[in-house]
Amino acid sequence: MILPGETKLLIHLAQRVVVRRWTQQKLKTLALLLVVALGVSVFLSIGLTNRAAINSFSSFTGVVAGESQYYVRSTIGSLDLADARSVRTALIKTEASLFPTLEMMASVEMAESQENYKLIGVDFLASASHLYRTSQANRELQGSRIENMGVFDYLAQGNSLFAPSSVASRHQWQAGDDILFNLGSEQIEFRYSGEIPLIASDANSELPLLVMDLYALARLADRVGQIDRIDITLPSELRTQSYLEKVSNLLEQANPGNWVIESNAERIKTGSAMTLALRSNLRALSALSLLIAFLLVFQALDSSVSQRREEIASLRSLGVTVRQIRLLWLLEAAVIGALGGVAGIALASLTARFFSGMVNETVNALYYFTADDTLDYAYGEIGLAWVTAIAASILAGWFPARAASLTPPAQLLKKNALLGQARRAIFGKIAVLTGVLGAAAYFLPPLPAPNGHGAPIGGYISALAANACAISIGCFAMESLPLCLAPLARRYKSFLIGLSRFRKPVARHRLALGSVTVAVGMTAAMVVLIGSFEKTVTSWLEQVIHADVYVRSKQSQSAEAKNAISKEIAQAITSETQVEDSATISRFSINIYGLDTFINGYDTDYLIRKPHLSWIGSPPDNLESMKTGESAIISESFQERFNVGIGDSIDISTVLGEKTLRIIGIQSDFGNESGSLGVDQIVLEKWTARDDAQGIALHLKSDVDLEAFVSDLETRYPALEISPNRVLKDQATAIFHQTFAITYALEGVGLFISVIGLGAMLFSLTLERRVEISALLRLGMSRASLASVGITEALALSALGIVLGIMLGLVQGWILIYVVNKQAFGWTLSLSIPWNSLLLLGFATLLAGLFVSWRISWWSSGLPAQQEE
Template sequence: PWAQSLDTGALLLQRPGDGGARLGQLSRAYRVNLTVLALVALFTGAFLVFSVLSLSVTQRLPSFALLGVLGLDARQRQYLVWAESVLLGAVGSLLGVALGTALAWAALRLLGGDLGGGYFDAIAPSLDWSPLAAAGYGALGIGAAWLGGWWPALAVRGMAPAQALKGWTMQPDRPGGLTAWSGPALLLLAFGLCWLPPIDGLPLAAYVAVACGLLGGILTLPVLVRLGLGRLAPWVQQRPLALLALERARRFPHSASIATSAVVASLALSVALTVMVGSFRESVMRWLDTVLPAELYLRAAPAAGGAETARLTPEFVATVAAMPGVARVEGLRLRTLTLDPRRPPVTLIARPLRSAGDSAAASAGAASRSSATNSVPLPLVGQALPWPAQPTATDPATVATGDSSAAAATGAPRIAVFASEAMAELHGASLGRELELPGLGPPGVRFVVTGIWRDYARQQGSLVIDAQDYARLTADHSVNDLSVYLQPDAPADLRQRLEQASGGLYELSSAQDIRKISLGIFDRSFAVTYWLQAVAIGMGLMGVSASFSAQVLARRREFGLLQHIGLSRRQLLGLVAAEGALWTLLGAVAGLLLGLAVSVVLVHVVNPQSFHWTMELHLPWARLLALALSVVAAGTLTAWLSGRLAASQQAVLAVKQDS
């Protein structure tokens, strides 16, 4: 069904829908990653449902015990809690689909299809609401709610009704019969999945690895709680309240895990997104510093035929170069090449890459390779190869005139090109490989991939060729962009002179302007991740509140007994706040470590497999520590507010009723 190139190389046969299909291929990774980010809400929502249903089950424990005594067996009690979770998920999914549709409509109206990223400015998408997709997302919401109600349902099934009527609480130390090795097993599975290649161009295995890693880390939390708190016991021997809080967490590690599971999940995802976005932004900033070496840039306004048809006139280039205060100018030529009709065309960039000495040696047909391999003004990934040696008997006129017979007799010329990471991944342009670029130069010319460079502007792939090589092959000396290097003593009004000389036909921007616009586009593109982080943290704190409320209700007699033996209301509040601080601190540490592990997967696996470019890992420690400390403070406050119920008179009355 795809178009096939004709043997002449000059024509390309296409179907009417091929252009749209290639555009969809270009935006597919962007759409899939947004969908996966949206599923973060379902993941944290499952933990929120788990916390809420745990609270609900604890509040209604006497009712479940009475139903059990009256004849409701264990399986029926389990099905009852499952039915509640499914009903809760159905109502939430219905409201979520309606709210999500409204938010999608508002986002398209205000930000566009790329959420303000600027990638598809020429496209004004309309809301495409699919009943099938909405039903699918609703089913996912119901499934997440049912999964969140799994363990509370099993806890109700395993309770002893007669003991529960007497006020004995359920033992949470073995939720669902999970063994101690299930968490480490999931972590090992996640590590193995990270090494799998993408499936149909998508990092599906890496997504599953992230989910397995999060679940494995949460299931491993009880073991870490017991081991970590054991080392803190000698430090609190002289502090009774702290020792009481510490020993309870040690004796009931699953209770601490239940209380902090939502915090661990939400904080881990927030940390991972923060590190991923911060690493990408830092890499983009360094990339801009490399690709924008000049002070000013002139660009021809895009014409109807596209950016490559909008050119600067030679007279205007000469005028700019002769202006006082201009040190030198460098032209940049852009062209598109269709190498694979199934994929979007790649961008060919012709710009000066070699020094004058290297260019003279190449033009003279030097037999030895140039030693200046890393002086190209590109953000290279790794080391570049030496410039390819030219056949000694090849006359430069052979290349210019296209005499293929002479070229074949004396050896085909070899031209250096630098491929972007996306070009290397999508089209197999690995380091040292020889390429054929149809329509670029005479037949027989071989293009050698001399280096791989990082290009964040062109996801479809790009090639960079030296401007002199390009002009010699094509006899095309036109340029689309012009880099203007200024002298140290350049006049202050030079920019105004350039704007007057352009006559409004060309766009003039400084490196600072381009940098500011690029980072602004980046921030708008990833603004949705900050909202998702806020939602995840809020849902995690709601889960902490529900978990601590359930713990308070389940321990009313314990708190009443502590008040009977002399613990004051202030001390009781301090005990609950200390437990909240300790548990959320453990959750914050676990979430921080787990989030860093997930961020490594996002940076080094998901991002290269999705967008075919790499970036350096950058850890914004100040932001991460502030995020973790804010979660600890919010969790402590939540526990203190829940402890106010424990310090009330109902706790004392609970002990009297039990006697």
Template sequence: MNRLVWLAGWRALFAQPGLTLLAMLGVALGVATTTAVDLANQGVIRAMRLSVEAATGQATHRLTAPPPGIDEKDYAAWRLRPNAPPAAPIVEGTVFSLVPEGERPASAPLSGSTAPAPLSGSTGATSPEKSPPRIPLTLLGIDPLSEGALRPGLRIPTRGDLLATLLTRPGSALLLEETARKLGVSPGGTLRILANGRETDLFIPGLITSPDPLVRQALAATLLTDIATAQELLGMRGWLSRIDARLPENTPPPVALPAGVNLAPANERIEILENLTRSFRANLSALSLLALLVGTFIIHNAMAFSVVRQRRMIGLKRALGVTRGEILRQTLLDGLLIGLPGTLLGLLLGVALGDTLLQLVARTIDDLYYRMRVVELVIEPLSLFKGLILGVGATLIASWLPAREAATTAVIDSLSRSRLEQQRGTRAPRLALFGLLLILAGWGTTLWPTSRLEAGMLAMGLITVGCALLAPWFTIALMARLRPLLTRGAGLHGALACGGVIRGASRTGMAVAALTVATAMVSGMGILIDGFRGTLSNWLEATTVSDLYVSAAGTLSNSDSIPLEPDLIRALSSVPGVASVGLGRRVNLETPGGMIRLHILEIDFKRFSGLQLHQADHATLWPRFQNDQVVLVTESLAFKQNLKVGDRITLPTRRGPHPFTIGAIHRDFRSDAGMITLSRHTWRAHWPDEAMSVLGIHLVNQAEADTVIEALRRAAGPERSLHIQSNLQLRQNSLEIFDRTFAITRALRLLALLTAFFGVLTALSAIGHERMRELAALRAIGLRVGEIRGSVLLQTALLGLAAGLLAVPLGWMQGWMLLHVINQRAFGWTLENHAGWVLLLQPLWLALPTALLAGLPAARRMAATPPIEALREVE
């Protein structure tokens, strides 16, 4: 008996293969989006881990120090101790491979981006015009004789002449074989690079090969040299970036650590880097789940329609003795027959989409957080398993209500379509009430005194689901209000369109819900992007007050600035046409609590007054800032560490940990990890490092800017490569980075809207099947084909109108929460709302065309079906 029941149900389910296929595509798109985002997130985490582990190897601890680093004499003292544990010195930095035009191979790039533009005048540079393409490489200076005990993956080939060449020939370096092939370099050739603002040629005596694919990915875009060569190239003579060591458990270091040198577990750096990007990755995952939510509505729509189509069959089965439990199980299995193939298809699409999203995510992280290289997408079984669980779980959840309805509906009601729709109509107000409670709960969650990002995402999820549950009742109520107006204006067609929406509320309600969520997501993200971009633009205009910004070519926006020599700074400052100069530098500090960036300034009061301070007076704060009495912290750091004005923050200095008093909190978008701004006088007092890296220049006459730029280049000399840009160019470059950062968000919005399109198409196909007899009867009494098509398109437009009207307040709420709750809890920034009426009403002009486009196939099919076929009774 069970076998016959299931066969009958499955036959009825696939009686409309087009509708079933649309439902499968809907869930496939939702699963594909979540899987692709998860694969991309896991890919960047894997790339981070591999790059750190390749440089760390089997080391258990790292010795680090604030700039300029660790004195190499301290390493010698370590090694000369009897029975000293294995240790290896490291000099690390970023250089650029300069590939002449016409010689660059057509292979894929080494990473997601080239050197990005800065977010302020104190950092970064872009390539000068007509310069060769710049490909970032990590320069790793090692001691080949110490590496075997700590980093087997970096072990140099044992050929004696190769090792001798690396150690004895100045300017020698090694590349991974795959990297050399992409750069067009062969053994015995040379590689031209830009290092520390200077161009130089490196001799490549040989290539590194490894059978381990993990080692090859970890060493991609890595340039290996000996310690002395790396120190020469990076301007770090006598200094080391760090010392890696392998210490027995619970054993102190063999020598007393010098002041300012910190000992930390080697894996702590991985945690720091993952923490830097955790909020960014969490936001992507939350957005991808919205697409899956839209897919869930589509499955619900398909299953509800299947139950309605089989109402007579279900009634007959119940009359013949089939139990409610058997009906429930059969309907859930019907849902799995749609959801499981859709999920599997979604996994395949997710893998195909994952590589594109991985490059977008990697480029964003590369721009904002950490230099990283991603060679290829690695398919993680865990990501596929999560996608499978989400797809199957969403299918069962979406199928539960239709299955429960099929199992609990009385036999007499199953045989009457009007009774079924009447029951569904009475259910819409209850769903609306529950949705309203969810909205209130979500809004109340935003008032909960917590800084946890999860609470904010939960609140937005509750509000989104609550508005979706309002959709059926809202659609019925809107049609009831519009019906008299459309009847007077459009006659029979208006009445038929409104009546059709109301009678098909069991499917149109969920279609409207899917379209509402998708268009509201587009609007909400648009409000966030416009608010963020507008706030960033205002901040750039306030802070970039110099006419020209000069830095060493090759500075990355997410790394320490390349220092300029004091003699060069004096020469540039004395160029005719320069009225005044402000100096800046940025330094990254690794602390036990994470990465903290220092922004060092030597500026006048006019430039200082451009800082956007919160509840502080520039004139009062200026002398205290100049005289080492206070430092400034960004609002992101203050939010994440719960800092207030007057608190003290401890930093590792060259003389050991030192507390600094916070004088003010200011807005800054260079780093969501947080930044501390201090005067150069304060820097000199605690870190014996005179280097500065950026000049902000005021001109005597702005009209002579080109003449001054040429004079600055002449003053630098041919051996020094400078990057010079105006404040206008700086703002444009910064906004270009912003637009690249949100490229992945735009892709996710498009996927959600595409998923909603399939939802509307599914609902209209279902309604079209049910109205075939009604429309055939109208055709038989004289209604023309064009009038049938117009009636169906009018009904489709009404669905789009309902979705758009409901999405307007939902999009506004999502935008507000993204600006003032999600964004602040994720990154610590306060943003302004720059959304105009065009953006607020965006869901309307998105929902209407989407619904009409989805309605065209249904309208064409309904109008073209011969009345004699449609009038046949088909179950």
């Protein structure tokens, strides 16, 4: 705390000491602020994109129905018109407006690709009624560009479709144009009728969204009588707690047992829980990048203390107290954090858009459809990033501030002393303590998480402790570098001088080593995780993808896609004369014990006839029992989420009542972390009243020309994705690498900052050694030899950091695979160490260190001997 009367003194000292130094070293100060800004921007960008991913879960509904207070959906499959009547009857005496909704995915063929859109069918009559009841009867459908047409005119057309202005302008659609869309298993022509008729004035009108009448969409998509969800909206004046409770109670009383009733807050939590593991891991990676950036702040402030030791001693002699000097350095650290944080917030407007696309692709592939690039610059996220930047800077500046405050006046006589030296033994003790902590945390059980999996708090603590342990080992081993490289030092004087600087290393040596170790360790850990994941998934794909051809809707790339292949088309394809054997699979969302997952309908005879699932443990020998509707198989993630195993029973709610299923087998499935429950397809048809298929597997006769067969199907069924075995495997592998794209980017940021830290260390120490450099030049050492001194110092430190980083990466990779991944996602991976990638990582980092050190060392060797700092 600053005492009364100290503020004026601190401001004066800051102007005379801090600001003067910053103006003298403009480039160095600017570089430091930019590095801090980069770390903050990455941290904030991940926070903003995570927030956008959560918001996009319900943003599509908000465009059409405004903010709904309750949502009703089925525990399995779809609702029907009888459910809609029951909800209406239950709320008949309330002022609630009901919006029955049907959701599909539609795509438009582009020149070289296709664009996917969420197509929402909403009851136009209900929308018009809502406008009337909320005193908006005179409002036209917002955005409509067709004159003199009302709701009934649009209904009469039967295929009227609305789109955001951004979508219409990109495709150059004009009102009245007929547009061909891929919808499920067919291509259907829609008529563009204008911009989306917004009900909510604050809704995002730039979403990849299409809207049409519910019943028209149901007829065109062969889903007559089906409803995906009912949105319930109340007038703003009735959204009191008591009225909301009244509506909730009425809905619960009318619930036949197969409804999921969610408030708006609960629905947002559902979307948040689905992506929890992904968001947590991305936040952890971004925090590591921020940590590396603030190690550089620590290094810069330590350099400042060392370079200004005489000035500090003078201030002490003039009566400035120990406490005031400490506050001065902490003030400088806070200002660095504040300014770097502001710059980082500004930079995040660019980096967030870069990361947003990657996060959207991952969320789209694993969870639900989102292509919304709109970022909500929430004050909470911005404030968190800025406060984190200031707090981290103050923490980074604490030890330099302490060193500055302990500088005695007598140090005026020790012009060549370097500050920041620490006892070697303390690092050995820290290494042992953090090693024990990491080992103990490894065995901690996960905390319960909203998504049904666990929060791997023990894994995170263990990984953090491993970082501290590796850095401590490096700090302990650094003083042994001259001894280990003695044969090389005896042959070259420049090597001898460069290595001699590790006999009494200063804090900046350790900080630079720490940043390299952490960055390489983070990258190496992800290399091990990705390599193990790729090996496991590739092996899994080889086993489960064994048919010759696979057929699915072109919109099925999204995990949320509800587009299916109609029974008629599926039967026509499987009846082709070239087909020897075939099977279809059905897939629906299901809510079990309050958690959303998937239920798959398998052709049981095909599972027995063509064994292809990858089983954990022994394959079940009683698959035939699935036909009775009393047995089921589950995926490994399902087992982890619901804590069930072979022999256990699980209850599900269907339109036919409660069903109890006995688990007879567990399969490996890396499609998503929600898990899946597998039952017989015919049984599932009875429970859902749906006979469409999500996919078709075809085994061709031996004499069939594969390419000709695929080409023929593509011509006759242009709305379907017809993939040969090899192509489907390649697509799966591409999606796998796509989901890790953001990880690669975060690793690159961390490595970049660590190399900058290495250069900053060498730069600051070079300036402090001007007297030593001048003496060596006078003794006849050439400029090249002098430059090699700095290069030796940097490369030795880099090499140590790389070796420790790769070892740290192996440890963290083990933790990620067997603790974090298992507890957060429920997947078991086979460990695979890609040594070639690790060696390439080490070589690339060493090469970057060589380049930076050569540039700085060559520059410093040419400085005039008497040049001022």
